[in-house]
Amino acid sequence: MYRSVLVNPNQRDLQLIVWRDEPSKPLAVYKLNTVTYGTASAPFLSVRCLKQLAAECSDLEVKRVINNDIYVDDLLTSSDDKVKLLKICKGTVDALKSGCFTLRKWVFNFEVREGAYPMSPNDNNIIDTFRNLNFGEHSQCRTLGLGWCNVSDDFNFNTQLQQATSNVTKRTILSSVSQIFDPLGLLSPSIIIGKVLLQRLWLLKLQWDDPLPADILRTWNRFVDSLSHLSSIKIPRHAFQCDGTRVELHIFTDASQTAYGACAYVRTVCDDRVVVKLLMSKGKVAPLKPVSIPRLELCGALLGAKLYDKDYYPLSPGHFLIGRPLTAPVCEDDLQHLPVHRLSRYQRVEQLRQQFWTRWASEYISELQIRAKWRENAELKPDTLVLIKDVALPPLKWQLGRVVRTIPGDDGIARVADIRTASGVIRRSYTKICPLVREE
Incomplete structure (x- = not known):
């Protein structure tokens, strides 16, 4: 080139x-x-x-x-x-x-x-x-240890490390672990073992070419032996289904005293089946300084938020009521526009949550509103459960109600409706009414 x-x-x-x-x-x-x-x-x-x-x-x-x-x-x-x-x-x-x-x-x-x-x-x-x-019917395309079978459309891993019974040092272990090319983190559960082993070597304060202790050498040999099974792992390249009616992204995080990680799955709902496939994952070793499990769980949550920029936080019913989990502490500060380098881990997760809530309130809520643009009669049916939008109130205080009747205009098209709420019957325009259950 x-x-x-x-x-x-x-x-x-x-x-x-x-x-x-x-x-x-x-x-x-x-x-x-x-x-x-x-x-x-x-x-x-x-x-x-x-x-x-x-x-x-x-x-x-x-x-x-x-x-x-x-x-x-x-x-x-x-x-x-x-x-x-x-x-x-x-x-x-x-x-x-x-x-x-x-x-x-x-x-x-x-x-x-x-x-x-x-x-x-x-x-x-x-x-x-x-x-x-x-190249042919059963060709294998390889790039930096990552293989792709063009017939089955699967990724596979052909990384092979030579087991050495002597002269194994911190330098050779670092070189060997770096040879495993895994850009999407599909092998994170396996590679994290080698990273934890390197962290142990740092704690022992060994030089690059010092001989390793016997217990670490045995652990390393077991790790190299286990890598031979990676060739049997097949990862579908196409994570999305063409005939899916709904696609969901699910992110899971977890942490321990040794390491923490996150993984993202794509769940596709088709007409006759549900398909779930691994999209990506990422794992990190725990800091050398002792850290509590709750703080490590928070590190895992931040790692999960970073897997995809727009999927900030695991969704729960509380997100759709007040924009945060019902058990989470309230953050009074607006962190949406602060630089990332000035935020702590908790503030970073809170910033992502606030950005998600802002977009949900401004984009998703508006999609629930009926926008007939006065060209066709798209009336609300009686007894439809609706959410009455009020920009002057926080979402937790928005009223719920059921449609009593709609009031048509001179042209026969309804633009306002009477809604029964806990405080009585009120009249609102369609632009302030968000149907929660859309009937087909």
Whole structure:
């Protein structure tokens, strides 16, 4: 990839090398005309060229793929439609080829063959482009120890560590644990054992090349032996179901004196089944300084909130009444706009909760309101349970009631309704009425 990017002629004198094949020959000076691997500017220059090709591309989908789905020289993209995906890939090939970046070694999770998908005559060359580039029916694509089977569409792990009976030091353990590539935290329950072992070595104040105690060496050997079972773990790449009617994100956190962690599951409700799949997880070792279990649980809650920026807190009925758990202490301060580095762990979780409540009050509540825009008669049915919105009162004091009757206007469309509450019958406009149970 780097050799496809030319360097400005004014800067090529900074890339001079001296070389000779034999000591008896005179020294020769070579000038490198392209970006050189190993220089500090090489990644930026190559990626900047990709960004420029995306900026010059007229196809919005291809521009999105080049900007968001390329990591250095690897492309990973997807689509719900196979024909659309092939067209996107063909457009990406043409766009990058105009800048001398040739894409090859394509891997698809479906068979690419002529006549398999409905295409126009002008698009038949797309199949020819990728038919001979697909690695095969049972190909394995690996990147830094993370494997992907294109047929089953599963992730697998092929990390293998050599067990050493002697000369095991803190340096070798750190090097071995760092070899396990797990960007989504799918192996956190296994990797955390090695991290805890490293923490024990720090507590013993051993030097990098000091021999390890016998008990730690035995623990390390058992950990290396257990890694052989990682190859049997298969993680579905596609966590979402295409035919789902409702998708939920559930985040669980837990903590102990040794470590704490969080995991996120995607729960998809389909017409005839419910599918739950692991999305990501993250684990951390407990601090060296002794910390109470409640504080570690709070660390786990913060870690769970960070798994996804918009899913701030585990939902409970109290969130939909007052914006916080019913048993949680009230935080009087508004922390929404304070910088993160100025907050404690508790204040950070409270900040995320306040942001969630603000969005729920301003976005979700408005979705419950009927917005017919006066074009059709979308009357509230009698006895419908409603929440009467009042911006002057806190949510805990908003009134509940049931619709008694609706009052139509001169055009026959109802815009206000009478509602029976605990204090009597009141009349409110539809913009202040939020049905809690929407009947189909």
